[in-house]
Structure formats: C-alpha cells, structure tokens
Amino acid sequence: MTGRVIVITSGKGGVGKTTTNANIGTALARAGNKVVMIDTDLGLRNLDLLLGLENRIVYTIVDVVEERCKLKQALVKDKKNPNLCLLAAAQTRDKTAVTEEQLKDICDKLKKDFDYILVDCPAGIEQGFQNAVAGATEAIVVTTPEMSAVRDADRIIGLLEAKEEITSYKLLLNRVRPNLIKSNDMMSVEDVVEILSAELIGIIPEDTGIITSTNKGEPIVNDEKSLAGTAYRNVAQRIMGNEVPFLNLEEETSVLARVKKFFSNLVGKEK
Amino acid sequence: MSENIFTELYNRVLSLFGQSAPKEENAKDVACNRLRVVLMQDRTNLTPELLQRMRKELVELLSKYVEMDKEALELNFEQEGEQMALMLSIPVVRAKDEAEIEEALKAEDDDSEEAEDDTSEDDENIEEDEASEEQESEEEASQSDENAQEDECNDAADENDSDAEQDKE
Numbered sequence: 001m002t003g004r005v006i007v008i009t010s011g012k013g014g015v016g017k018t019t020t021n022a023n024i025g026t027a028l029a030r031a032g033n034k035v036v037m038i039d040t041d042l043g044l045r046n047l048d049l050l051l052g053l054e055n056r057i058v059y060t061i062v063d064v065v066e067e068r069c070k071l072k073q074a075l076v077k078d079k080k081n082p083n084l085c086l087l088a089a090a091q092t093r094d095k096t097a098v099t100e101e102q103l104k105d106i107c108d109k110l111k112k113d114f115d116y117i118l119v120d121c122p123a124g125i126e127q128g129f130q131n132a133v134a135g136a137t138e139a140i141v142v143t144t145p146e147m148s149a150v151r152d153a154d155r156i157i158g159l160l161e162a163k164e165e166i167t168s169y170k171l172l173l174n175r176v177r178p179n180l181i182k183s184n185d186m187m188s189v190e191d192v193v194e195i196l197s198a199e200l201i202g203i204i205p206e207d208t209g210i211i212t213s214t215n216k217g218e219p220i221v222n223d224e225k226s227l228a229g230t231a232y233r234n235v236a237q238r239i240m241g242n243e244v245p246f247l248n249l250e251e252e253t254s255v256l257a258r259v260k261k262f263f264s265n266l267v268g269k270e271k
Numbered sequence: 272m273s274e275n276i277f278t279e280l281y282n283r284v285l286s287l288f289g290q291s292a293p294k295e296e297n298a299k300d301v302a303c304n305r306l307r308v309v310l311m312q313d314r315t316n317l318t319p320e321l322l323q324r325m326r327k328e329l330v331e332l333l334s335k336y337v338e339m340d341k342e343a344l345e346l347n348f349e350q351e352g353e354q355m356a357l358m359l360s361i362p363v364v365r366a367k368d369e370a371e372i373e374e375a376l377k378a379e380d381d382d383s384e385e386a387e388d389d390t391s392e393d394d395e396n397i398e399e400d401e402a403s404e405e406q407e408s409e410e411e412a413s414q415s416d417e418n419a420q421e422d423e424c425n426d427a428a429d430e431n432d433s434d435a436e437q438d439k440e
Contacts, residue, residue, distance in 0.1 A: 147302050147309075154310050184297035191303050195310065 011152030013123030027236035052217020107135025170201035
C-alpha cells in the first residue's frame with residue numbers, strides 16, 4: 001500500500017484548516033479508506049478537540065521523533081471509525097521540536113499502512129509550514145471569500161508551486177455565504193477561483209452546525225442532513241477521484257426557493 | 272416637471288425597501304478590484320507607481336498602432352501553473368490606417384530628436400487612467416516575459432525601418 005500524503009494549509013489562521021482536516025479525514029474513513037491525520041501545529045494543537053479525542057492522547061509526534069514510543073503506539077484510534085487515526089501534536093513544545101526530515105520520515109512510514117495521510121498545517125509561512133509540507137505530494141489550500149484569506153492563499157500557492165515534491169494543489173472555499181454573494185456583498189466562488197486561478201475541490205457553506213459539532217467533538221460529516229457535511233463528503237469523493245457536481249448552495253439554502261421549486265414541480269414545469 | 276416628481280417618488284419608494292436608486296459600487300466589486308491590485312504587487316514586487324507607469328507606457332506604445340479605449344485597459348498578472356502571464360486586455364475602438372500609423376511614428380521620432388521629458392503631463396494622465404473597469408474587452412493578449420522582450424526587440428526593429436524610410440525621402 002502506498003498512501004497519498006495531502007497537506008491541508010491556508011496561510012491565514014481561522015479559515016477552517018483544522019475543521020476541514022477533521023471532516024475530510026472522517027469522510028474518507030467513512031468511505032472505507034484507512035486514514036491517518038497528523039497535527040503539525042505544535043504548541044497549538046486542536047485537531048484532537050474537533051475529533052473528540054483529547055482525553056485519549058498518550059503520546060504525541062514529538063514523543064515519536066524523540067523515540068519515547070513507537071510510531072504505532074502514538075496513533076490514536078477514532079471513537080467511531082477504526083479506519084481513522086490521529087497523530088497528535090505536542091502541546092508543550094514549539095515548532096522546532098520536529099524537523100522537515102523527521103516529518104518526511106514519519107509520512108513515508110505511514111504510507112505503507114494507510115490510504116491517506118492528511119497533514120494539518122499551522123497558520124503562517126514559517127518553519128511550521130515548511131515542516132508540514134515536507135512529506136506531502138498534494139495540497140489542499142483552504143480559503144474563505146474574504147480579501148485577507150484570499151491574499152494569504154495566493155502567497156501559499158506561490159510557495160507550493162516552488163516545491164518540487166508538491167505535484168498538485170486544489171482550492172477549498174470555506175464559509176461561503178450564498179445570501180451575501182447574491183446581494184453582491186461578498187466575493188463569489190467564481191471571483192475567488194478566477195483571482196487565484198486554481199482548481200476547485202470544494203465549496204463549503206457557512207453552517208452554524210460547525211460550531212455545535214466542534215463543541216461536541218463530532219465532525220459534521222457524520223450528520224447526514226447537514227449541508228456543510230454533505231459538501232465535505234463530496235470533497236472526500238473528489239479526492240478519491242470520483243466526479244461529484246458542486247452543490248447549488250443558492251438553491252438549497254433559500255427556503256423561499258425551495259418552496260417555489262416544490263410548487264413548480266407540482267405543476268410539472270421546470271423552474 | 273411632473274416627470275421629475277414621479278422619478279423622485281419612485282426613488283423614495285425604492286429607498287424604503289433599502290434599494291437606493293443611484294447604485295454605488297458594491298462591496299464585492301470593491302473587494303475584487305482591491306485584491307487584484309494587491310496580488311499584482313505581491314506577485315511581482317511592482318509598486319503601484321511602477322504599475323501605473325508601466326500601464327501608461329503600454330498605452331503610449333500601443334496607441335501608435337491602434338486606436339483603443341485607454342480608460343478600459345486592463346492589466347493583470349495571472350499565475351497559470353508555474354508560468355506567470357501578463358494579461359493585457361484593451362478594447363480596440365478602431366484600426367488605424369497606414370497614414371495615421373506613419374504619422375504617429377514620425378511624430379514620435381521627432382519627439383525623440385528633441386529628447387525632452389514631459390513628466391508633469393504624464394502624471395496627470397496617470398490619474399485619468401486609474402478609474403477604468405468593467406468594459407468588455409475585444410482583444411486579449413497573453414505574453415510571457417520572454418515574448419514581451421521579443422516584442423520590444425520587434426518594436427526597435429520597426430522604428431529602425433521607419434528611420435530607413437525617412438532617410439529615403
């Protein structure tokens with residue numbers, strides 16, 4: 001087995017890297033893949049919280065690197081899905097505790113046992129970013145339709161393009177608000193894609209369900225009814241190479257539109 | 272008179288529903304435009320002044336050959352894979368005929384003989400050029416850096432040609 005190593009990065013903080021990581025990882029595992037997530041945000045770890053695994057962590061990536069435990073011992077299994085594992089970051093150390101070579105080595109070892117290795121990258125473009133990217137061959141750049149996030153994404157894309165090991169990168173547009181886009185108050189998906197001229201892998205609508213799911217330590221992809229959950233499940237499908245059309249957010253979120261559609265279907269004519 | 276009253280009334284009713292009649296540029300377009308400018312600077316290390324200058328020089332250069340809508344000229348750097356492309360999009364108003372082109376080139380040659388910089392006038396032009404968006408472009412040119420250099424060479428060659436013609440006369 002040779003797994004794919006995908007780094008999830010953004011440049012700017014707070015755009016939803018870790019949420020994306022938790023949800024894509026869970027969705028990939030639900031689809032039957034063996035998945036391991038590596039949190040490389042040393043000193044500011046959060047992936048464990050989003051997965052509800054914070055109480056199960058015994059060893060961290062630093063323990064692996066400093067040989068206090070074996071790699072397999074440090075992998076924490078998900079509560080629900082045995083296909084899903086987490087290699088947690090150390091909370092008490094800083095970004096210098098793990099080097100690029102060490103991370104690359106860990107990724108190479110994990111490739112043998114897992115289909116997907118998702119690397120959660122810290123914000124910024126310093127050493128933490130360089131470390132996270134070191135073992136990866138693919139990247140997902142998370143951004144939101146806000147100016148600062150798009151600008152930082154552009155910077156990250158520039159850095160990724162300079163890396164020979166990264167063979168492909170895709171854009172994931174998070175926290176999209178169809179109502180604001182409709183009223184021309186927010187950049188549209190097309191605007192961001194055009195400005196960054198990058199290939200899109202997912203459009204995730206802003207969803208209050210994300211907050212509750214984070215609070216519960218339960219990724220939103222486990223909620224079948226959630227729109228954001230569906231969007232993340234679609235991203236996982238696209239990563240697996242399946243063609244899935246993008247959700248029509250405008251239609252799905254507007255109650256009025258849904259009612260209209262319902263009636264027009266009753267009458268039997270297309271909208 | 273009565274028409275004015277009606278339009279005013281109409282506008283008032285509209286504004287009641289939060290739709291003021293004279294529409295300002297919306298937040299989305301402002302964001303897009305600001306971002307494009309900022310990213311162009313981030314990607315190229317060109318300051319806004321240098322970009323304006325480049326823009327102005329391009330307008331000057333190209334107006335010798337075609338009559339174009341100077342206000343609607345769009346200049347963008349786009350990243351396509353590893354290649355950065357300079358996207359120049361200018362609506363062409365009208366093709367110039369040979370006589371006009373010759374005249375423009377002649378005028379330029381005369382200028383270069385006088386060899387005087389008129390920078391003060393240039394600055395005014397820059398301000399005029401600034402506000403120019405949302406026009407349909409009819410011609411789009413994508414040039415990599417290398418091509419741009421080649422073109423410069425070609426221009427130089429063209430100028431030499433016209434010199435030769437003048438000499439004949």
